[in-house]
Each structure stands twice: as structure tokens, then as C-alpha cells.
Amino acid sequence: MAITVGMVSLGCAKNRVDGEMIMATLQGAGYQLCNDAALADVAIVNTCGFIEDAKKESIEEILELARLKKEGRIRAIVVTGCLAERYREEIRKELPEADAVVGIGANTDIAQIIGQTLEGQNPESFPPKNRLPLYGERVHSTPSYFSYIKVAEGCDSRCAYCAIPMIRGRYRSRDMESIVEEAERLAQNGTKELILIAQDTTRYGEDLYGYLALPKLLDRLCRIEGLRWIRLLYCYPDYITDELLDTMARQEKVVKYIDLPLQHVSGRMLKSMYRSGDRQSITALLQKIKDRVPGITLRTTLITGFPGETEEDFTELSEFVKEIRFHRMGCFPYSQEEGTAAAKMPNQIEEELKHHRMELLMEQQMRIMEELCQEQIGKTVTVLTEGYDRYAECYFGRGPQDAPEIDGKVFFHSPEQKPSYGQFVRVKITDFIECDLIGEVEEFL
Known part of the structure; x- marks a missing residue:
């Protein structure tokens, strides 16, 4: 039976792309990918170490997975990403629950490193940073659109x-x-x-x-x-x-x-x-x-x-x-x-x-x-449809003024026709709540 691997990727979109390349490498090596790291045999924490709050989030995630490991629900924890690159010695000392701690230059070696952890070893690997690939195959974690x-x-x-x-x-x-x-x-x-x-x-x-x-x-x-x-x-x-x-x-x-x-x-x-x-x-x-x-x-x-x-x-x-x-x-x-x-x-x-x-x-x-x-009320904006809010009973998406994950949304009603996710629509803005716009579909693009 194939070993399952799941990842928790923290921090910025750049770190997300690195994580997507790691998962593609593992898939190519025969590991089975799992969407939920808590349900996998091996959990990878792709950490952020930029500011104090991000470091705390990374540590809390490692500790939560350590609890699951103690309960026998996962077999191994691999820590990579910015926090691992920056605080390798501290992680080894303060978080012994981590089975492997590796730097960003070791991302292409993750399959081998996981194999070593499953054999009971505690590998460490910190090659030069410029070994981190600029591009490669990716398992995309964002919606296809x-x-x-x-x-x-x-x-x-x-x-x-x-x-x-x-x-x-x-x-x-x-x-x-x-x-x-x-x-x-x-x-x-x-x-x-x-x-x-x-x-x-x-x-x-x-x-x-x-x-x-x-x-x-x-x-x-x-x-x-x-x-x-x-x-x-x-x-x-x-x-x-x-x-x-x-x-x-x-x-x-x-x-x-x-x-x-x-x-x-x-x-x-x-x-x-x-x-x-x-x-x-x-x-x-x-x-x-x-x-x-x-x-x-x-x-x-x-x-x-x-x-x-x-x-x-x-x-x-x-x-x-x-x-x-x-x-x-x-x-x-x-x-x-x-x-x-x-x-x-x-x-x-x-x-x-x-x-x-x-x-x-x-x-x-x-x-x-x-x-x-x-x-914005009374104006019409182009919106990329992203989902349906069952509580608000309307669709939502983003206009050109909003980047994913960091900005606001546009909520809209579409009584005549259901837009598909990833479809562009023209929405006339009628109201707003906090910093999100609300409107009605005028045209499907």
C-alpha cells in the first residue's frame, strides 16, 4: 500500500509554489498525496519564518501534528521552508517531535528524506539555497482558474x-x-x-x-x-x-x-x-x-x-x-x-x-x-466567479481590484442563470458590507 503524504503550507504565495513543487516531486516518486496532512502517514510542514506571528503559527502547526503523531495517527513529520532554513538548530532542540528538518535547498530531495524518516532516521539537510529550483512540475493547490x-x-x-x-x-x-x-x-x-x-x-x-x-x-x-x-x-x-x-x-x-x-x-x-x-x-x-x-x-x-x-x-x-x-x-x-x-x-x-x-x-x-x-454603487464591474455562499444565498468572486487571499470579494445574486466557478460575469454594484461589494449579475461573459 502506498505511503500517503500531506502538506501544510504556510506564509506567502511564493512558499505555496515551492510546496506545490515538493508535492509533484513526491507524486513522481510514487507517494500518494493526501489533501489533509492530519490524515496522512507523513506530514510536511512548509513553514514561514518572516515575522514573529508567522513563526508562532508554524510552531503551533508542528506541535499539533506532534500530538497526532503521539496518538499514532501519523508516522512522521518533516519540517521545511523558511523557518527550517533559518532556525535549524533551534527546531531540532526545541521541537524533537520533528523527524526531519531540511532547508529550502533540499526540496528536490524530499522523497529520499521521507524514506529515511520512515526507516527511523532523523535526517537533516541544508544544501546551498540556490539549489531551490526556480520552476518545475507542480501539484496545484489553487482552483484551476x-x-x-x-x-x-x-x-x-x-x-x-x-x-x-x-x-x-x-x-x-x-x-x-x-x-x-x-x-x-x-x-x-x-x-x-x-x-x-x-x-x-x-x-x-x-x-x-x-x-x-x-x-x-x-x-x-x-x-x-x-x-x-x-x-x-x-x-x-x-x-x-x-x-x-x-x-x-x-x-x-x-x-x-x-x-x-x-x-x-x-x-x-x-x-x-x-x-x-x-x-x-x-x-x-x-x-x-x-x-x-x-x-x-x-x-x-x-x-x-x-x-x-x-x-x-x-x-x-x-x-x-x-x-x-x-x-x-x-x-x-x-x-x-x-x-x-x-x-x-x-x-x-x-x-x-x-x-x-x-x-x-x-x-x-x-x-x-x-x-x-x-x-462603487451604481457601477458595473467584471467579476471572476469563485463560489456560492450558502448562508448569504448568493455567489461570490473577485473583481480586478481584488487579489486572492489578501483582498475583498464581490457578492452577487444571479436569479436567471447559475454561473460556473471560474466564469467571468458583469455585476452591477448595489450595496456593500464592510469592505465587500454586493450586486446583481447583468451579463455573462
């Missing part, structure tokens, strides 16, 4: 607060041909929305081709039959070029949406974070984006409580958020990460104050989003 595609790995930016370069290594772009070929296969298998991801998507190609190649890549992807939406996540502001913006405006398939993690706008704070710019330059960039790509949805993420953040710095950030009126925004209290430059900086902010400032910004953003939702 949307797919993530990783265009690069690693990061060279070395922001003061961030451990990613230590965990993931140097920036490595994937060659354009392999991206286009995979996108073509995905489209043939039903993908309608393609979401480009990397630690810094806008830097794509600089290391490989000597120039910023994202505009060229977008032009090629837009020629693929079957793709309807192409979305950009994780776009570093320093690499937003006029060419990229003109490509976004010109190509109908490129969703008028950009995820631009700014982190702060105080020039003093940005300098301390080892990032460039200030409020004036960032405001000018955002205005240029709006001018060159009319109707674009702006999404950002911000950090509160970075070491040395004064009330004046926070007030400047708050005023900036009011001024710009981002369509989508996330905010995180600063996490003091070992090994980063910021962890050793003086004037660390108390946890309570970090969270208080974050809550103030998010309350302010909620009010902005309610105003933006109110402005």
Missing part, C-alpha cells in the same frame, strides 16, 4: 527589518522562456488569471538580461490565448519604470492593479530602514502611476513601530494614508528579527505602542475603504 507563477527567487535589497535575504539568498530571475512555457500550459489547463510573484517582481530580469525585463515578459504573456487577467504582486517602488506603467496601461489583459509595499513615508524612517525616498518622492511616484494607468487599484503594506519611530513620523504616515486613499492596504507592527540590522538598533518601540499605531492606521483605512465602496 487562477495560478501563481514565480518569476524570481531571493532578494538583494537587504532592508534593515527583513530576514528574507538571509533565508532565501541572492536575487535570481527565472528565464523568460520557462515562464512563458509554464503560463501556456496553465492556460491550456484552465487558468484565466495569472499572478506574477517574486520577492521583488519589478526587478525581474535585471540580473539575467542586464535590464528590467518585466514589461517584455508582460507583452509575451498577454499573447497567450485563454489568459484573461495578469496581476502583479510584490512590486518594489524603486523599479517602477515608465515603460512598465505604459505596458500596464496598453495591455488589456494586465489588471489595473499594483501591489506596492512602501513600509513608510517618513524620509528619516525610510533611511533607517535602508530604503530610499521620502513622502514627497513617493507621493510623486503614486501620482505618476495614477496618471499613466487610469483607474488603477493601489495596494500597499506599511510598518508601524520601527525602531526610533516618533509621534511625528507616525503622524506623517497617517496623514499620507489619508491623502492617498489607498484602495487596499495592510499594516503590520514591526517585528524584531534576529540577524537583521534593525534588531540591534536603539530606541526599540514597545509592543503595545506598535500595535496601537497599527490599529489606528487600519481603523482609518477602513473608513477610507467604506467611502471607496460607496463610490
Whole structure:
């Protein structure tokens, strides 16, 4: 009887893609895949180690699986991903329930590692980070109508607060041909929305081709039959070029949406974070984006409580958020990460104050989003149907202004005809609840 393997994949979409490649490797090696790691012979925890909350979630998941192992319901636990790469010794010491702890460079060796655990060994493997493949066969964990595609790995930016370069290594772009070929296969298998991801998507190609190649890549992807939406996540502001913006405006398939993690706008704070710019330059960039790509949805993420953040710095950030009126925004209290430059900086902010400032910004953003939702009433938007809510007795999906898993939804009634999942419909907005829109189907596309 085949050994069953299940995975819990935590953290970002980039980690999800790595997990999908791991599962394809295991399937090719003859293991039987199980959708629920708690019901499998072997449970893999593909961990996140980016910030404190993510680390806690990873540890809690390992401990829960350890309880099931003690009860005899699973046979082995394999820990991989960012937390394993970063805290290999600590996991071995503090979480002896893990049968194997392996780094991201060992992902292609997972089948062999699982075999060793089932023989009673406790393997460890931490090859060079650049052994992590940029692409390969995947067992997709998303619905067939949307797919993530990783265009690069690693990061060279070395922001003061961030451990990613230590965990993931140097920036490595994937060659354009392999991206286009995979996108073509995905489209043939039903993908309608393609979401480009990397630690810094806008830097794509600089290391490989000597120039910023994202505009060229977008032009090629837009020629693929079957793709309807192409979305950009994780776009570093320093690499937003006029060419990229003109490509976004010109190509109908490129969703008028950009995820631009700014982190702060105080020039003093940005300098301390080892990032460039200030409020004036960032405001000018955002205005240029709006001018060159009319109707674009702006999404950002911000950090509160970075070491040395004064009330004046926070007030400047708050005023900036009011001024710009981002369509989508996330905010995180600063996490003091070992090994980063910021962890050793003086004037660390108390946890309570970090969270208080974050809550103030998010309350302010909620009010902005309610105003933006109110402005949508009476308008018609294109929606990608994703499911049916039995409690609300209506369908739901996402418009071009919403990325999966991080943004809102559009709930809609369709009394005359049932849309299939993955089908595009035109919905007239009639109301909203919190930050989700509500409407009625006007047209099936």
C-alpha cells in the first residue's frame, strides 16, 4: 500500500509554489498525496519564518501534528521552508517531535528524506539555497482558474527589518522562456488569471538580461490565448519604470492593479530602514502611476513601530494614508528579527505602542475603504466567479481590484442563470458590507 503524504503550507504565495513543487516531486516518486496532512502517514510542514506571528503559527502547526503523531495517527513529520532554513538548530532542540528538518535547498530531495524518516532516521539537510529550483512540475493547490507563477527567487535589497535575504539568498530571475512555457500550459489547463510573484517582481530580469525585463515578459504573456487577467504582486517602488506603467496601461489583459509595499513615508524612517525616498518622492511616484494607468487599484503594506519611530513620523504616515486613499492596504507592527540590522538598533518601540499605531492606521483605512465602496454603487464591474455562499444565498468572486487571499470579494445574486466557478460575469454594484461589494449579475461573459 502506498505511503500517503500531506502538506501544510504556510506564509506567502511564493512558499505555496515551492510546496506545490515538493508535492509533484513526491507524486513522481510514487507517494500518494493526501489533501489533509492530519490524515496522512507523513506530514510536511512548509513553514514561514518572516515575522514573529508567522513563526508562532508554524510552531503551533508542528506541535499539533506532534500530538497526532503521539496518538499514532501519523508516522512522521518533516519540517521545511523558511523557518527550517533559518532556525535549524533551534527546531531540532526545541521541537524533537520533528523527524526531519531540511532547508529550502533540499526540496528536490524530499522523497529520499521521507524514506529515511520512515526507516527511523532523523535526517537533516541544508544544501546551498540556490539549489531551490526556480520552476518545475507542480501539484496545484489553487482552483484551476487562477495560478501563481514565480518569476524570481531571493532578494538583494537587504532592508534593515527583513530576514528574507538571509533565508532565501541572492536575487535570481527565472528565464523568460520557462515562464512563458509554464503560463501556456496553465492556460491550456484552465487558468484565466495569472499572478506574477517574486520577492521583488519589478526587478525581474535585471540580473539575467542586464535590464528590467518585466514589461517584455508582460507583452509575451498577454499573447497567450485563454489568459484573461495578469496581476502583479510584490512590486518594489524603486523599479517602477515608465515603460512598465505604459505596458500596464496598453495591455488589456494586465489588471489595473499594483501591489506596492512602501513600509513608510517618513524620509528619516525610510533611511533607517535602508530604503530610499521620502513622502514627497513617493507621493510623486503614486501620482505618476495614477496618471499613466487610469483607474488603477493601489495596494500597499506599511510598518508601524520601527525602531526610533516618533509621534511625528507616525503622524506623517497617517496623514499620507489619508491623502492617498489607498484602495487596499495592510499594516503590520514591526517585528524584531534576529540577524537583521534593525534588531540591534536603539530606541526599540514597545509592543503595545506598535500595535496601537497599527490599529489606528487600519481603523482609518477602513473608513477610507467604506467611502471607496460607496463610490462603487451604481457601477458595473467584471467579476471572476469563485463560489456560492450558502448562508448569504448568493455567489461570490473577485473583481480586478481584488487579489486572492489578501483582498475583498464581490457578492452577487444571479436569479436567471447559475454561473460556473471560474466564469467571468458583469455585476452591477448595489450595496456593500464592510469592505465587500454586493450586486446583481447583468451579463455573462
